[in-house]
Amino acid sequence: MKSWKKTLAVICVGAMTLALAGCGADNTKKVSDGGKVKIEYWHVASESFGGTTVKELVADFNKTHPNIEVVEKYNPDMYKGLTQNLQAAMASGKNPDVVQMGWSYLNYAAENLKYTDIPKMINEKVPADKDFLEKNYLPNVLALAQTDDGKQIGIPYSVSVPVLFYNPEVFEKAGLDPNNPPKTWAEVQKAAKQIKEKTGIMGFFMQEYADNWAQQALIESNGGKMLKKENGKTKAAFDSPEAADAYQLLADMVKDGSGLHATNEEGFQAYLSGKLGMVCTTIGKRANFEKSAKFKVMVAPFPVFDGKQLQVPAGGNFLMVFSKDDAKQKAAWEFIKYLESPAALAKWSTGTGYLPPRKDVEQDPNGFKKMIEENKNIQAALSTMPNLVKWASFPGANGLQAEQMLIDVRDVILSGKQTAAEALHTTAEKVNSIL
C-alpha cells in the first residue's frame, strides 16, 4: 500500500520541476489588442517635473484616437536613466515606440541604438506629411536633433535653458533689490556673499544632475569649449584657462561659504523651503517651483561674464521612434504629430516650464500667448533663446564613461580638493584616452 504513495509523491515532484522550468516561457506580446495598436511612450517627467501633464496629454490622445492606445512609462534618473533603460530593453528585444531622448545623448543614440529613420519613414509610409518638418520648425531648431553629418534622428520637443531662480524675500532681507537681480557672474558672487553675511542664509546653488549641462553653460559663456574636433577625432576642450576660471568661480563661492555643494534634491528642497537664495537650474522646473514654493518665485536670465557672449546649451529632449513594424510606426507618428500640435505644446509648456520648439505656439491665442504675457519668468527664459547652442555630446562607445568623468571632476573641484585648472587638466587627459 505504501509503495504506490511513494511513487506518486516522486511523480508529483518530477512534474513540479518540469512546471518550474516551463513557467519561464515568454508570452509573446500581441501587436494589436482587438484592433487597437498599442504603443509605449517613455519619458522622464516625474510628478514634480510634468508627470501630470504627460498623463493628461496621453489620456486626451487616447480619447481622440480610439484605434491607438498609448501607454506612458516614467524613467527615473533623467535622460541618463532613460538611455540605460532603453539600451537594456533593446538588448532583450522589447523596444518602446516613442522616446524622449536627451540632447546630450544625440551622438550616443545615433551610433549605438537602432532607431527609426523618421524622414525616411514619412517619405515611404505617410507621404501626406512630407512637409511637416520643414513647414513648422526653424532650421536651427531642427538642427539640434541632427548628427554632425546632417542625419535627422528625431523631432525637437522640449527646449529648456538654464536660468537663475531666486527668492525675492531673501533678497529683501539681505538688502538686495528683487527687481534688479544679478546680471553678471561677478554680481552673483557679490550677491551670494551679501546674502550669507546679512542673513546667514545660503546664497547660491548650481544644479548637480548626472550631467554637465549647467556647467557647460558656465564654461562656454566664459569663452571656453567642452569638445573640439581635431583631425576628425573628437577631443576634450575644457582644459583651457577660460573653462578653469569659470569653474573656479563656483568653487570659490563654495569655499567662502556662500555657495552650496550638495545633491540636487537637497539644493532644490533648501530653495523651496526658503533656506537658499539663488538656484541656477533648468527653466523646465518653473511650474513645479512656482507651485511648491511658499514665496513668489522670480527668474532672471542666465548671468553673463562681463564683456563675453552668452552661450547656453539647449536642454530638454527630442522625440525618437524605435518601433519595428508598420502599424506601430504609423501610430507612433500620429502620436508625435499630436504632441507637437500647438495646443498640446502649449499645455506641455504650461505644465513644465519647457519652451516650445515651434514658432507658432507663442502666437497661438488658445494657449501660450496669454501665459507668456502674464508670466515674467517665461519671458526671462525666452530672452536667452537666441543664444542657444548644442548640448555637448560625447561620441563613441565610451561616451557615457567620459560624461561620468566630468561629473566626478565636478565633485573634486567644488569640494576644493584640487584647483579647477589642475582637475580639468587631469580629466581632459583621462577623457582623451578613452574617447
Add this chain to the structure above:
Amino acid sequence: MQKARIPALFFLLPAAVIFLIFFYWPLAQNLYLSFFQWNMVSPQMKFVGIANYLEVLGSMELLKNLGNTLMFIIVLLILNFLLPYLYSYILGHLVKKYNFFYRSALFLPSTISLAVASILFLWIYNPLAGPLSIILSGFGLESPRWFKENILVIIALSTIIGWKVFGYNLIVMLAAMVAVPKEMIEAAKLENASDWLIFKKIILPMTAPTAVYVFTITVVFGLQYVLVPVNMLTQGGPDQGSSNLVYIVYQYGFIFFQTGKAAAFAILTMLAYGAFLLLKNKYLDKRIHYEN
C-alpha cells in the same frame, strides 16, 4: 538502502534545477562575457582575452573600490552586527517590562522599502533644511555635506542600511539569546557574576552559531543592500567615493555599457567574497560550539 537513492535524487531535483539555472548558468555566462568587449546591443562581440582583467587589476579604481568596500563593511558590521548583538542581550535578559513594544518598534523600519528609506534619509541629512541640520545648528554647528564628503558619505549611506536591517538582525539574535538555558544564567547569578561576565562567558559561546550567521550575512548582503541608496542618492559619488565592489559592476554594466569590464569586476568580486568565506570557515567555524 539502495532503493532510497532514486526517489531521493528526484526530491533534490527542483532545488538543484533552480540552482543550476539561476546561479551556476549566469555565473558561467558572466565568465564568458568577461573575455569580450560588448555594449549589450551591438550584434558583434569583440574577443579581447584577458585584457579586461589586466585593465581592472592595474587600475586605481580597483584600489579605491576595495578601500571603500572595506570601510562600508566595517561601518555595517558595527551597525548591523555589534549593535543588534548588544541590544538583543539587553532585550533578552536585562529588560523585564514592555519587551513586546521594543521588539515591534525596533523591527518596524525593516518593513519599509529601501527606496523609501533612501528618500527619507536624503531629507533628514539635508545640510540646510533637514532635521539633523536644525539640531546641529542648535549647538551652533554647521551641518556637514553628508553626501558630498568622502568618508561621511559612506557613514551616511550605511546608516540607511543600518536603520533598515537592524530590526531583522535583532530578532534573529534575540531568538538565539532566548534559547540560552536559563539555569546557566541563574547559576551564574547565584555566584554574583556581573552582567558583563555573564555575557562574556555564557551568552557569547552559546549564541556563537547565530552570531556567525548574522556576521556572514551582514558582510555578504550588506553591499548588495547598499546598492539601492548608492544608486538613488549618490550614483557612486562624490568622485567615486561611495562606489564599492558591487556598485562598480553595476556602473560598468548598466551606466557605461561596458559589459566585459563589468563581468571582470564581478568575477574578482566573487573571488574576494570566496576568500572571505574561506577565512571565516577556517578561523570562526572551528571555535564555535554547536549543540550536537
